[in-house]
Amino acid sequence: MGEFDLIARYFNRPTRRAALGPGDDCALLAPAAGQQLAVSSDMLVEGRHFLSTVDPARLGHKALAVNLSDLAACGARPLACTLALALPRVDEAWLAGFSDGLYALADAHGCELVGGDTTAGPLNVCITVFGEVPAGGAILRSGARAGDELWVSHAPGGGIGDARLALEVFRGTVALGGERFERVRRAMERPEPRVALGLALRGVASAALDVSDGLLGDLAHLLRRSGVGATVEADAVPRSAELADQPLAVQQLCTLSGGDDYELLFTAAPSARERVAAAARAAGVAAARIGRIESETGLRLVDAAQRPLERAWTSFDHFVA
Numbered sequence: 001m002g003e004f005d006l007i008a009r010y011f012n013r014p015t016r017r018a019a020l021g022p023g024d025d026c027a028l029l030a031p032a033a034g035q036q037l038a039v040s041s042d043m044l045v046e047g048r049h050f051l052s053t054v055d056p057a058r059l060g061h062k063a064l065a066v067n068l069s070d071l072a073a074c075g076a077r078p079l080a081c082t083l084a085l086a087l088p089r090v091d092e093a094w095l096a097g098f099s100d101g102l103y104a105l106a107d108a109h110g111c112e113l114v115g116g117d118t119t120a121g122p123l124n125v126c127i128t129v130f131g132e133v134p135a136g137g138a139i140l141r142s143g144a145r146a147g148d149e150l151w152v153s154h155a156p157g158g159g160i161g162d163a164r165l166a167l168e169v170f171r172g173t174v175a176l177g178g179e180r181f182e183r184v185r186r187a188m189e190r191p192e193p194r195v196a197l198g199l200a201l202r203g204v205a206s207a208a209l210d211v212s213d214g215l216l217g218d219l220a221h222l223l224r225r226s227g228v229g230a231t232v233e234a235d236a237v238p239r240s241a242e243l244a245d246q247p248l249a250v251q252q253l254c255t256l257s258g259g260d261d262y263e264l265l266f267t268a269a270p271s272a273r274e275r276v277a278a279a280a281r282a283a284g285v286a287a288a289r290i291g292r293i294e295s296e297t298g299l300r301l302v303d304a305a306q307r308p309l310e311r312a313w314t315s316f317d318h319f320v321a
Contacts, residue, residue, distance in 0.1 A: 001090045003118050010099040011083060011113060018080050018114045027114035029080055035132040038076035042066045046123040050189070051170065056094045058189040059125070060101030065193045067129040068109060069210040069262040072198030075139040076131030078109045083116035086124040109195055137202055139266070144207035144226035148267040150219075150291035151276060152211065152237065153194050156284075159238035160215060162187035164258025165246070174250060180242050191262040197287075200279035201266060208266035214257035219265060220299055232291035235304040256301075267293055 001009075007022065015021035019028035031037055044050055044063050064081060071078055083102070106113060111129065154160060166188040168174040169181055176184065194210075201208065207226055211218050215237065223230055237255045244251065268276050273289075280287040294300075301309040 001092070006090060006095065006118060010095045011116070011118075013103075013113065015080075015112045015114060017110070018112050021080075021112065021114040022116075027080065027082065029114070029130055031079065031132040034135055036135050036138070037079075038071055038074055038131040038133050038138065039128065040067055040070035041126065041128040042070070043124065043126040052123075054189055055101075056097035057101030057104075060098040060103075061105045061190050063125040063127050064102055064105050064111070064129070065191050066212065066262060067127045068105070068111065068193035068195055069191070069212070071129055071131040072193050072195045073139065073208050073210040073264055074131075074133060075137065075198045075202040075205075075208075076133040077199060078111035078195065079130045079132055080112045080114045081106065081127050081129045083113060084124075084126040084128075085116065085118045086121035087118065088121070088123055109193075134202075139198070139201060139205050139208045141207055141209050141222045141225040143205075144222060144228050144267040144293050145269075146228055146293055146295040147269065148206055148293040149270055149273070149289050150230055150232065150265070150267055150293060151205075151287045152215065152265050152290055153197055153263045153280065153285050153287050154238045155192070156286050157240065158187070159240045159243060159255070160211065160261050160263060161237075161243050161251070161254030161256075161258045162240050163191070163260035164188075164254040165243050165250070167258075167260075168250070168254070174246065176242060184240070184242050188260055191260070193262060194264045194283065194285060197264055197279060197283035197285055200282050201264070201268075201276075204272050204275045204279055205266040205268050208264055211261040211263050211265050212259060214259040215261070215265065216256050216299065216301075217259075222265065222267075223293075223297070223299060226293075227297070229294045229297040229299060230291050231294060231300045231302060233304065233306075234301055234309055236288060236290045238286070238288045 166184040
């Protein structure tokens with residue numbers, strides 16, 4: 001099967017919203033009047049971002065999910081995406097699974113695949129997403145103010161750190177079996193982007209970003225852009241039953257620096273507390289208050305009794321890890 005046959009069979013469907021989709025030199029998008037385009041790209045590399053044993057449908061889902069998570073963080077509605085895919089060989093069963101997983105999530109969010117590229121090489125998936133947000137209405141990292149409360153989203157009954165817990169099981173440092181392992185493995189391989197929550201938080205959240213490289217490290221980016229500091233209550237970070245059963249050191253590693261959560265970390269004024277709760281309910285997720293924004297720059301970590309904790313955890317860095 002050649003490159004263009006591959007594209008035609010697995011990655012070419014008629015578009016409904018885009019003005020022009022696959023098959024020409026460029027796709028054409030037409031956002032509604034008064035809207036701005038929100039654009040983000042993410043790359044997934046085998047051995048770096050996913051294991052070679054991952055189910056291809058889950059990989060197709062995750063490849064798009066991590067991009068939709070970026071749109072969610074700025075309150076943008078998905079429009080379309082492009083796919084750049086490097087393949088070591090043409091494996092039709094793998095391609096069928098991958099495209100099924102990709103299209104299932106794309107259809108759920110009205111996000112059309114409108115173009116891209118394929119080539120031979122080590123397995124590498126790069127997606128660029130396009131969304132729309134009202135002009136001036138995007139939620140940015142730079143809007144946090146002293147006195148705001150710090151929130152993080154999570155699945156009802158779940159929490160932060162499950163993806164890292166699954167990775168530790170694969171590494172052999174933690175023992176977890178059966179459905180308990182499968183549940184955290186799903187968090188690692190099939191994250192759910194919080195698009196509905198991001199839309200509901202427009203006009204409510206003062207700043208936001210998604211948690212991809214670890215809660216503390218990602219929070220540091222938001223604080224830097226906003227020119228503020230924060231105190232985080234480590235014990236308030238939500239965690240699943242699977243993670244809560246682990247030693248405290250493992251819990252803190254996974255919740256504070258684990259990464260791959262793709263939840264929304266956001267700030268809002270105390271007066272918006274009920275609106276935050278309503279936004280979470282409308283989106284079918286939960287949100288936990290885990291700290292406060294302060295005028296003194298820097299990031300401080302405390303326990304439930306407000307005693308300082310040493311900040312001994314760092315987030316993932318591609319060129320350090």
